Amino acid sequence: MAEYRNIIVTGGAGFIGSNFAHWVVxxxxxxxxxxxALTYAGNRANLEGIPADRLxxxxxxxxxxxxxxxxxxxxxxxxxxxGAAGAADAPVDAIVHYAAESHNDNSIADPAPFVxxxxxxxxxxxxxxxxxxxxxxxxxxxxxYGDLALDDPTRFTEETPYxxxxxxxxxxxxxxxxxxxxxxxxGVRATISNCSNNYGPYQHIExxxxxxITNILCGRRPKLYGDGLNVxxxxxxxxxxxxxxxxxxxxxxxETYLIGADGERNNLEVLQAILxxxxxxxxxxDWVRDRPGHDRRYAIDAGKLRRELGWSPIHTDFAEGxxxxxxxxxxxxxxxxxxxxxxxxxxxxxxx
Ligand code: NAD
Ligand code: DAU
Numbered sequence: 001m002a003e004y005r006n007i008i009v010t011g012g013a014g015f016i017g018s019n020f021a022h023w024v025v026x027x028x029x030x031x032x033x034x035x036x037a038l039t040y041a042g043n044r045a046n047l048e049g050i051p052a053d054r055l056x057x058x059x060x061x062x063x064x065x066x067x068x069x070x071x072x073x074x075x076x077x078x079x080x081x082x083g084a085a086g087a088a089d090a091p092v093d094a095i096v097h098y099a100a101e102s103h104n105d106n107s108i109a110d111p112a113p114f115v116x117x118x119x120x121x122x123x124x125x126x127x128x129x130x131x132x133x134x135x136x137x138x139x140x141x142x143x144x145y146g147d148l149a150l151d152d153p154t155r156f157t158e159e160t161p162y163x164x165x166x167x168x169x170x171x172x173x174x175x176x177x178x179x180x181x182x183x184x185x186x187g188v189r190a191t192i193s194n195c196s197n198n199y200g201p202y203q204h205i206e207x208x209x210x211x212x213i214t215n216i217l218c219g220r221r222p223k224l225y226g227d228g229l230n231v232x233x234x235x236x237x238x239x240x241x242x243x244x245x246x247x248x249x250x251x252x253x254x255e256t257y258l259i260g261a262d263g264e265r266n267n268l269e270v271l272q273a274i275l276x277x278x279x280x281x282x283x284x285x286d287w288v289r290d291r292p293g294h295d296r297r298y299a300i301d302a303g304k305l306r307r308e309l310g311w312s313p314i315h316t317d318f319a320e321g322x323x324x325x326x327x328x329x330x331x332x333x334x335x336x337x338x339x340x341x342x343x344x345x346x347x348x349x350x351x352x
Contacts, residue, residue: 001249002135006031006090008071010062010125011099013038015203016139016237018046020096023241025054031090035071036099037061045335046202062099062121065128072132094135094248097125100175103206104143104168108292109350111167118171119178126182129190136190137248138179142233142260143169144194147295150231155299156194158256165293176256183254191251193244195259196300199321200237201328205336206343208232209322212271212285213329214336216278220344223352226290228268231297235261236315246309260300261313273319277326289351 007024011017012034021032033056036042047055060067072092099121101107101114122138129136145156146163162177164170176192183190203210212222243259251257272282305311315321329336 004028004030004094004135004248006033006092008033008035008092008095010035010095010097010121011042011139012036013042013044013046013057014098014102015041015046015200015207016198016240017098018202019200019237020098020241020244021047021055022050023238024245025050028245031056033058033071033092035060035062035068039101040339041102041204043202043335062097063116063124065124068124068128069131072128072134092132092134094137095125095129096137096139096244096248097122098139100139100172101168103204104166105206105291105347105350105352107166107168107171111171114167114171118168119174122175122178126178126188126190130182130186130188133189135248136179136182136188137244137251138176138190138192139244140176140192140194141169141172142194142196142258142298142300143295144173144176145298148297148299150229150297152297155301156258157301158258158304165295169295189253191247191253192256193247193259194256194300195240195243196233196235196261196263196298198237198240199234199325201325201332202335203237205340206346208267209270209274209325210329210336211343212274213278213326214340215344216274216280217330217333218337218340222271222275222285223288223347224267224271224285225288225352226294228271228287229266230294231264231266231299232270233260233298233300234263234265234270234318235259235313236321239313239315242314243305243309243311246305246311250309252308257305257309258300258302259305260302261316262302263318264297264299265318270322273322274326277319277323291352
């Protein structure tokens, strides 16, 4: 099993990347260097609680080739937080690449930042990993496989052909292809994981579950797209973090691993579970304009990850995970309240 001393986590002040940073610090000895541009989706507060001697925070852009190069060459800590500790001196021995523009609705309204960060940014990191022979793990999504019909008996596997639908998923698919090519042509020691929909703490309130929870908490009605029957395959973000660590340390170079926890549910079911748990009438929501090109259903077969790497999810009770997530948003109003108005104004302008 590979051991890592200093891992760069790109996008580590966003939802899933910050959960991964917390997980690594809690469960391993590795030092974490977060590289994040702190776009509207990033929040330095997501890393609070991580001891200063385990974390270096670098405020910067993954498209900045000079910055990325200097981080891998060990001279780029000039952009780091003052509180960063000495363990960051260890050479970077892996990059776990979460940074992305991640929201489908935003990609439909304005795709340009998606092409820049998701494609150009991944290219920039791959070039640096090639130059310095650094292990590279790429975080991707099940959306690269397009969607399934509700009655399709199959699920996505590592062999499913790519068929992305949205500007977001097509840029993620493009980044996956870059990783595959850099691995085969230049020998970059890379792996890819494609995960299904995450839920849990620190998720931006533009996303489905936290949007509905925070709507209810501030007296707004939840909003459901289309006919509400679109299916997502939910996984708790901590199970995602554990799976990524397994792939990083035990995965075979050049391989792709799908991550999912058999959590298929339609949006109406999820929304009504939230309403019920928050003491509301199950019909107390608004139907709103559907997302253009809206993928119908995602479903992951994580058999390869389970068989080869021995991973299995811990958070198998969705009701319990949802309850804890609702509690987190109730108890952390200051984390989201300041951006609620602007997030909802954006949706209102789109008829959503
Ligand atoms: P997020 O939007 O919450 O966080 C993205 C982070 O990337 C933010 O902190 C942002 O500041 C940072 N970032 C954006 N552009 C950057 C740039 N140019 N340079 C440096 N940092 C930049 O996203 P998330 O939901 O945490 O998703 C993280 C990754 O996981 C993405 O690659 C996404 O495609 C993938 N993924 C997400 C899910 C999900 O359900 N959310 C599922 C599967 C895969
Ligand atoms: O499948 C993995 C993907 O999951 C990740 O790659 C993406 O980064 C992540 O954002 C997520 O994409 P989705 O588009 O599935 O997630 P979102 O939370 O935006 O929406 C989930 C479902 O809920 C989707 O069918 C659209 C619907 N929806 C969403 C919002 C915000 C609503 O019905 N109402 C809403 O207000």
